[in-house]
Amino acid sequence: MNILFLHQYFKTPEQEGARRSYYLASALAKADCRVKVITSRQQKEAVFPETLPPGLQLRSYYIPYSNHFSWTKRLWAFVRYASIALRHALGSRYDWLYATSTPLTVGFVAYVAHRLRGKPYVFESRDLWPEIPFALGFLKRLPFVQRILYWLTKQVYKHARLVVAVSPSMKAHIKKHYGIKHVVCVPNMADDAFFEIPLPAQEAHPLRMLYAGSLGDANDCLQLLRLIHELPPSLRQQIRFSIMGEGKQKNAMQDYIARQGLRDVVEWLPTGNAQAVQQALQAHDIFWVSFAPIPWIDTGSPNKFFEGLAAGRICFSTLNGWTAHLLQRYCCGFIIHNAAALQKAIEAMQDVQQRVRMQKNARQLAQRFFHREKLTHKWLLALTAKGLLQRPAE
Missing domain, CATH: 3.40.50.2000 (Glycogen Phosphorylase B;)
Structure with missing residues (x-):
């Protein structure tokens, strides 16, 4: 099975940043899927590792981004990635698509590909967009545009084969405010084996x-x-x-x-x-x-x-x-x-x-x-229940 995995900020263990997407994509590859990840990098000289799990392919594009950027400059980075992701979503061969935010624009890509090609997709919401940007004042003088974005967000949730929320409260919000029932909660994961370090010494110290x-x-x-x-x-x-x-x-x-x-x-x-x-x-x-x-x-x-x-x-x-x-x-x-x-x-x-x-x-x-293996298994079972994996997850 071929899967297109869209995440603008995909990180491998060798890089700085959250590794959730790496673990999920690797789990799909381990389940005999061929996973093509479309991501970005913030530095021209950034280098991804040459060795990846079998079945996992990485395509990285240079798109500068920083939280130093203004909202306008950040939005431009989101749009640039979305245009690249859309090109792959409309032109690549795959069976279904996994799109993980932030930003929400990646969900729009999945929705458009679904409408034009009929490809099923899973949307993972890591932050409540557009709620949080609006709370920060984004587009506050353009309420009509805000209403359009809320409508588009509902379409992304509604047409997804499965919505993955990263917290119980996020799941409850999506179900209540968007009327979506096909939501599963898979929180971020604790890599217990990697972080199983000695407890701090208890002698007197600051x-x-x-x-x-x-x-x-x-x-x-x-x-x-x-x-x-x-x-x-x-x-x-x-x-x-x-x-x-x-x-x-x-x-x-x-x-x-x-x-x-x-x-x-x-x-x-x-x-x-x-x-x-x-x-x-x-x-x-x-x-x-x-x-x-x-x-x-x-x-x-x-x-x-x-x-x-x-x-x-x-x-x-x-x-x-x-x-x-x-x-x-x-x-x-x-x-x-x-x-x-x-x-x-x-x-x-x-x-x-x-x-x-x-x-x-x-x-x-x-x-x-929050054990990583347990939550990854729960995630695979949810995908299997929606007919997205050909065999039960092990």
């Missing part, structure tokens, strides 16, 4: 906190620096905060650190691939998940959340929603919205026994609900 991820406006990591600055000076000296990432807010964050005298508390780590993230987690007790208080943002499934849990690290998160519920129910993290909450969490971490319990809880949560 509490070591790590943020590893994008530094864009949607993440608003400046808020983390403000929270740290608002701590009592005596408590601030009991922590160390490492930042590993690139993005639009980086310069502003560096200025804030210098201006507020936080250089003895905050350090920058070089960005890197999954191996570098694993090594960074090994040297820290806490990992941060940071997002701005944007409507719908807490329906997402942040990759760093699952990596940190798999590593047995305690989570400090600014998100509400389903991930906050997990942290509270399984006692493996804290929801931080102000300096008082951060102070309370840091003080709680002085109890070594509680810290050890929470670290073990984090790893058990990842293994129980």
Whole structure:
């Protein structure tokens, strides 16, 4: 069976970024499918690995993109990729198509190919588009265009053979607001084997906190620096905060650190691939998940959340929603919205026994609900149930 796999930001394990699509495409290849991935790269000199799983083919196109870009420039990058993807969707030989957002434009490509060629497709929604861009003010002066985009989004969901949502709340929203029933929830995955690193040593040392991820406006990591600055000076000296990432807010964050005298508390780590993230987690007790208080943002499934849990690290998160519920129910993290909450969490971490319990809880949560092999198997079974795989998934 031939499958066309569309993802603008497809990453292999050797690259920086989320590897979900690589694992899913590899699972299809392992199920005796021939998978052709159409993706982009942000740097001219970017090189993909020469060795890929048998049955997996990669086509990469140079399309610059950064969260430093304006909305107009980002939209142009989306349109450029969509035009390339559409060319493949209309001209390639395949049995069905898998389109994963962001951006939503890749869903439009799948829908057009379905209407013109009758090819079935699966649409995977990783963020609620267009809800989140609209919440950020995109096209706010053009309500008619917004209505058109909502209508097109409904068509993408409606005509898909299957819709894959990456969180329970996203699944519920799609079913309720778009009237779609053929939705399955397959959250992002915890690579338990890769991140099975030793739990942190419990001898006395400053509490070591790590943020590893994008530094864009949607993440608003400046808020983390403000929270740290608002701590009592005596408590601030009991922590160390490492930042590993690139993005639009980086310069502003560096200025804030210098201006507020936080250089003895905050350090920058070089960005890197999954191996570098694993090594960074090994040297820290806490990992941060940071997002701005944007409507719908807490329906997402942040990759760093699952990596940190798999590593047995305690989570400090600014998100509400389903991930906050997990942290509270399984006692493996804290929801931080102000300096008082951060102070309370840091003080709680002085109890070594509680810290050890929470670290073990984090790893058990990842293994129980988000194990990569289990979720990949669930995904394959959902595809099989829709007649998209020729034999039952093993």
